Amino acid sequence: MSSLPVDAIRSLADQHPKPSHIHFQYGTAGFRTKGEILDSVMFRVGILAGLRSKKLDGKTIGVMVTASHNPEPDNGVKLVDPRGEMLETSWEAHATALANAKNTDEFLAALDTFATTLKIDLSKPAKVVYARDTRPSGPALVAALEDGIAAIGAEGRDAGITTTPVLHYLVRAINTKGTKDEYGEDSEEGYLRKLSAAFKKLVAGKSVIPPLVVDCANGVGAKVANELAEYLGDKLRLIPVNTSTTTPGALNNACGADFVKTQQKLPSLPIELKPGQRACSLDGDADRLIYYYLDDRGQFHMLDGDKIAALSAAFIGELTKAAGLDSKIRVGIVQTAYANGGSTKYLSERLPVKCVPTGVKHLHHAAEKFDVGVYFEANGHGTVLFSPQSQEILSTYQPSTPAQSTALNHLINFAEVINQTVGDALSDMLMVETVLAHKSYSGEEWDSLYVDLPNRLVKVVVADRNVFKTEDAERRLINPPGIQAKIDDLVHRYEGGRAFVRPSGTEDVVRVYAEATVRTQADELAYRVAGLVYDETGGDPAHRPIEFL
Numbered sequence: 069m070s071s072l073p074v075d076a077i078r079s080l081a082d083q084h085p086k087p088s089h090i091h092f093q094y095g096t097a098g099f100r101t102k103g104e105i106l107d108s109v110m111f112r113v114g115i116l117a118g119l120r121s122k123k124l125d126g127k128t129i130g131v132m133v134t135a136s137h138n139p140e141p142d143n144g145v146k147l148v149d150p151r152g153e154m155l156e157t158s159w160e161a162h163a164t165a166l167a168n169a170k171n172t173d174e175f176l177a178a179l180d181t182f183a184t185t186l187k188i189d190l191s192k193p194a195k196v197v198y199a200r201d202t203r204p205s206g207p208a209l210v211a212a213l214e215d216g217i218a219a220i221g222a223e224g225r226d227a228g229i230t231t232t233p234v235l236h237y238l239v240r241a242i243n244t245k246g247t248k249d250e251y252g253e254d255s256e257e258g259y260l261r262k263l264s265a266a267f268k269k270l271v272a273g274k275s276v277i278p279p280l281v282v283d284c285a286n287g288v289g290a291k292v293a294n295e296l297a298e299y300l301g302d303k304l305r306l307i308p309v310n311t312s313t314t315t316p317g318a319l320n321n322a323c324g325a326d327f328v329k330t331q332q333k334l335p336s337l338p339i340e341l342k343p344g345q346r347a348c349s350l351d352g353d354a355d356r357l358i359y360y361y362l363d364d365r366g367q368f369h370m371l372d373g374d375k376i377a378a379l380s381a382a383f384i385g386e387l388t389k390a391a392g393l394d395s396k397i398r399v400g401i402v403q404t405a406y407a408n409g410g411s412t413k414y415l416s417e418r419l420p421v422k423c424v425p426t427g428v429k430h431l432h433h434a435a436e437k438f439d440v441g442v443y444f445e446a447n448g449h450g451t452v453l454f455s456p457q458s459q460e461i462l463s464t465y466q467p468s469t470p471a472q473s474t475a476l477n478h479l480i481n482f483a484e485v486i487n488q489t490v491g492d493a494l495s496d497m498l499m500v501e502t503v504l505a506h507k508s509y510s511g512e513e514w515d516s517l518y519v520d521l522p523n524r525l526v527k528v529v530v531a532d533r534n535v536f537k538t539e540d541a542e543r544r545l546i547n548p549p550g551i552q553a554k555i556d557d558l559v560h561r562y563e564g565g566r567a568f569v570r571p572s573g574t575e576d577v578v579r580v581y582a583e584a585t586v587r588t589q590a591d592e593l594a595y596r597v598a599g600l601v602y603d604e605t606g607g608d609p610a611h612r613p614i615e616f617l
C-alpha cells in the first residue's frame with residue numbers, strides 16, 4: 069500500500085482554507101449552502117471522490133455541482149456512486165467529517181485515519197467525472213474540485229454544464245462500458261440518442277402529439293431540453309421557455325417545478341397557455357418534473373409526482389398483463405407520507421404500494437425490491453426501476469401472440485426511455501408523453517384518474533428540530549411525547565383528515581402536512597397542528613405566526 073500524497077495535498081489544501089465558524093453537513097442533497105463559502109468543501113470533495121473510486125477498485129465516481137431549485141446564490145455538491153446512484157449512506161458522515169477539519173493539518177490527519185480505517189488501497193487508480201449547472205458560482209467551485217481531484221492523483225473528466233440526471237447517466241454508462249449491462253454511450257449525445265430513439269419507437273404510429281411547453285426554470289435543463297427538442301423533431305415538438313440561463317437572478321425565480329408545486333400555481337411564462345394545453349416545469353437541475361394545464365374556465369390544475377406515478381405505474385401494469393408477464397413481473401409503487409391520499413387510495417386498489425421516509429435514497433432502495441418499482445415524491449422527483457431479473461425476462465421472453473409481442477416491445481422501450489439511475493425530468497417527460505399518446509389522454513383525462521385531496525404544507529420554526537422523532541415512515545411522532553395523541557384528536561374532527569409532523573432534513577424547520585376532503589378544512593387542520601407543535605415545544609407567544617390556530 070502506498071501512502072497519501074501528503075505534499076501535493078498540503079500545497080493545494082492551503083489554497084482552499086475552510087472558513088472558520090461554519091459547520092458543513094452532507095445531507096439528503098449533499099452539501100448545499102451559499103456558493104461563496106463552498107470552496108474548501110469542493111476541494112475536499114474532489115479528494116473524497118478520488119478515495120471513493122480507489123475504494124471501489126478504480127470505478128468512476130460522479131460529482132455534481134448544483135443547488136437544484138435553491139436561489140441562485142446557493143450552490144452545492146453531491147457524489148454519485150458507480151451505478152449512477154446516490155453516495156452510499158455510510159460515507160455521508162465521512163464527507164461531513166472531512167469537510168469540517170479546521171485546517172490543512174487536521175484535514176491531512178483526518179484523511180490518514182479515514183484511509184486507514186476504511187482500508188483504502190491508495191495505490192489503486194481513481195477516476196472522477198464531474199459536471200455543474202448554470203450557477204455563476206459554478207466555474208470557480210469546479211476549479212477547486214479539480215484541485216482536489218489532482219491532489220489525490222485521480223483522473224478527472226469534465227462533463228461540462230449539464231443536468232444532474234445526465235451526470236448520473238454518464239457515471240453508469242462509463243462504468244458499464246463494454247459489459248453486457250452497457251447502459252448507453254457515455255456522452256450527453258449518447259443520452260439524448262438513447263432517450264429519443266426509445267421514445268420514437270414507443271409513439272410510432274400514434275397520432276400527432278400536440279406541442280408541449282417546457283418551463284426550464286432558467287436553469288441547465290434549458291440547454292438539454294433544447295438539444296432534446298432537436299433529436300425529437302416533430303415526433304414531439306417541445307417549446308422550451310424560461311431558458312435565460314445567463315440573466316442574473318432568473319434561475320428558479322417565479323418559475324420551475326418547485327415554484328409550481330409549492331405555490332400551486334402557474335409559473336411566470338412568456339406565452340399564454342390555451343385551455344387544455346399541457347405544459348410542464350423542470351427544476352433548476354432538471355431532476356424534478358411537474359405538469360399542469362388550465363381548464364376552460366382558466367383554472368389551474370397541477371399534475372404532480374403522484375399523478376405521474378399513477379399514470380405510469382398503471383400503464384406498466386397494463387403492459388405486463390398484455391404481454392402475459394403479470395405473473396412473472398411484479399410492479400410496485402413507492403411513495404412517502406407526502407403522497408396525496410387520493411393517489412395512495414387509487415394506487416393501492418391496483419398495485420402494491422409501500423410508504424418510506426422522505427428522501428430519494430429511501431424511495432430508490434425500496435423500489436429496487438420490486439421487479440418493476442415506480443417511485444415518485446409528490447414534488448416530481450422519481451423514476452422507474454427494472455430489476456436485473458425483469459430485464460432478463462424482457463430480453464428472453466417468447467410472446468405467443470402478436471398483441472403480447474407488441475406489449476413486450478413497449479415494455480423494452482419503456483425501460484430504455486426511463487433514466488433508471490435517478491429522477492430525470494426530461495426522461496420522465498418522455499415517459500408521460502408516451503402514456504398520454506398511448507391512451508389518447510388529454511391533461512384533463514389524466515387528471516381525472518383520481519381527485520387530489522386538498523392539502524397544506526406548513527413550516528414551524530422550533531428551538532430544536534432534532535428533538536422530533538418519528539416512526540411508521542414518518543407518519544407518527546414519538547417525541548416530544550404527547551403531541552401525537554393531540555394530533556390524532558384533531559385529525560378525527562375533520563372529514564378525510566390526515567396530518568403528520570416531521571423535522572425537515574434540508575431546512576431548520578419542522579414540517580406539518582395536512583389534508584382533508586374540503587380545502588378550508590385542510591388549511592384549518594394544518595394551521596391547528598402547526599399551532600399545537602409551536603405551543604407544545606415552547607414557541608414564544610409574542611412571535612406566534614398569526615395564521616396558526
Ligand SMILES: CC(=O)N[C@H]1[C@@H](OP(=O)(O)O)O[C@H](CO)[C@@H](O)[C@@H]1O
Nearest residue numbers: 096097427428445447572573574575
Ligand atoms: C416536503 C418536501 O418536499 N420535502 C423535500 C425536502 O426534504 P425535507 O427533509 O422535507 O426538507 O427536500 C428533499 C431533497 O430535495 C426532498 O427529497 C423532499 O421531498
Ligand SMILES: [Mg+2]
Nearest residue numbers: 136351353355
Ligand atoms: Mg433538483
